[in-house]
Amino acid sequence: MSLFNNYNRDQIYEEMDGKSYKSGGAGSIISKTLSIALLLSLGFASGSLYSTHQNANNVTNQSNNKTPVITTASTNSGTAYTLSHTDISGVVEKCADSVVEITIETQSTLYGHYTYTAEGNGSGVIISSDGYILTNNHVISGANKISVTLRNGTKYDATLVGKDSKTDVAIIKIDAKDLTTAVIGNSDSLVVGEVAIAIGNPLGQLGGTVTDGIISALEREIKLDNSTMNLIQTNAAINPGNSGGGLFNANGELIGIVVAKSSGVDVEGLGFAIPVNDVKDVINDILEHGYAKNRAFLGVSLRDTSYQTNNNSGMPFYSMFFSQISYGAAVDEVVTDSPADKAGIKKDDIIISIDNEVISKASDVSSKITNYSVGDKITIGLIRENKTLNVEVTLTEYKGE
Numbered sequence: 001m002s003l004f005n006n007y008n009r010d011q012i013y014e015e016m017d018g019k020s021y022k023s024g025g026a027g028s029i030i031s032k033t034l035s036i037a038l039l040l041s042l043g044f045a046s047g048s049l050y051s052t053h054q055n056a057n058n059v060t061n062q063s064n065n066k067t068p069v070i071t072t073a074s075t076n077s078g079t080a081y082t083l084s085h086t087d088i089s090g091v092v093e094k095c096a097d098s099v100v101e102i103t104i105e106t107q108s109t110l111y112g113h114y115t116y117t118a119e120g121n122g123s124g125v126i127i128s129s130d131g132y133i134l135t136n137n138h139v140i141s142g143a144n145k146i147s148v149t150l151r152n153g154t155k156y157d158a159t160l161v162g163k164d165s166k167t168d169v170a171i172i173k174i175d176a177k178d179l180t181t182a183v184i185g186n187s188d189s190l191v192v193g194e195v196a197i198a199i200g201n202p203l204g205q206l207g208g209t210v211t212d213g214i215i216s217a218l219e220r221e222i223k224l225d226n227s228t229m230n231l232i233q234t235n236a237a238i239n240p241g242n243s244g245g246g247l248f249n250a251n252g253e254l255i256g257i258v259v260a261k262s263s264g265v266d267v268e269g270l271g272f273a274i275p276v277n278d279v280k281d282v283i284n285d286i287l288e289h290g291y292a293k294n295r296a297f298l299g300v301s302l303r304d305t306s307y308q309t310n311n312n313s314g315m316p317f318y319s320m321f322f323s324q325i326s327y328g329a330a331v332d333e334v335v336t337d338s339p340a341d342k343a344g345i346k347k348d349d350i351i352i353s354i355d356n357e358v359i360s361k362a363s364d365v366s367s368k369i370t371n372y373s374v375g376d377k378i379t380i381g382l383i384r385e386n387k388t389l390n391v392e393v394t395l396t397e398y399k400g401e
Helices: 085-098 276-289 339-343 362-369
Strands: 027-030 034-038 041-046 099-110 114-126 132-135 145-149 155-164 169-174 195-200 209-224 227-234 246-248 253-262 271-275 300-304 306-309 316-319 329-334 350-354 377-384 387-394
Touching: 085 099, 085 114, 085 195, 085 209, 085 246, 085 253, 099 132, 114 195, 114 253, 145 169, 155 276, 169 276, 195 227, 195 253, 209 271, 227 253, 253 276, 271 276, 300 362, 329 339, 329 362, 339 387, 350 362
Parallel strands: none
Antiparallel strands: 027 034, 027 209, 034 253, 041 114, 099 114, 099 145, 114 132, 132 169, 145 155, 155 169, 195 209, 195 246, 209 227, 227 271, 246 253, 253 271, 300 329, 306 316, 329 350, 350 377, 377 387
């Protein structure tokens, strides 16, 4: 049963942190020149290294026992409103309590020797009074621990309900009641020039920050790490840590999930949000099944790695030292009975290509897999014990972790 009965939808995707990486880091390229950064604010509790994990999340998944009640707007937007600051304060009072701060911790082991903890911060939007919270997949990806802070300062531990890397959507759950929820608006009826209000947790330290602007453009085609997203563009100020926060209209209705901003030098006023209508079906799938349906699944946990050339053979070999040649994704774990397992992929294999397209880093694998369909056969190039080999993998449907 759909929780959103009145609207259509489309699709999108991606992942990141607040540093100057691409995707599992921060920026990709829009068209030819515009650099875009996703907006998770990331810091390290110990160590100074960054690792990208794909299809692995150590936070306990929680399936819902009953369908949460989600409120949708009974009126359409579609009018280009001009609001005074007094009017904006009234809108903020309607929706600010529905936006939360999210803090994650990730723990990783480098080459079996060095364990480090990273802390990241983002935002989320409460979509049901009993504690279901919508955020970005890249905000919670790889988290060992998720915590949520409400606008009133109350803190909760959170569990993962489900996520979808293709649309960059995730839902988490806290054990709470009678929460203020966002009213879900209709992003299909937006018009350029109407008011847009962003609420989130910029820099991971300024929860509840409100900025306002207008809808600058609609269906802006943005390429983030090999996946194209059709996004709402706004000039409301957006910064690292805003990811997963809400973009609201003049009625205080949620019209978008903040996901990215331009990170170019001397570029301001370019922020982007996922239209809420584009992910309503995904939200329904996650709430009802714990995962988004019809997503291709490989079944590996990966990390970034690097190579250097063996002086004797000229072949690249696995090295714990960063060198002039750096590419590939190291397999940390293979899910039992997954497509990767059945194809013979093993722990510590290095994935260097998919269908002859080079894999430079771990996030490239998930980016490419999202472009395939369930049942597709792909050829994965590997390095194993200084030897290269190809394996054929038949992708199956992802059904949650």
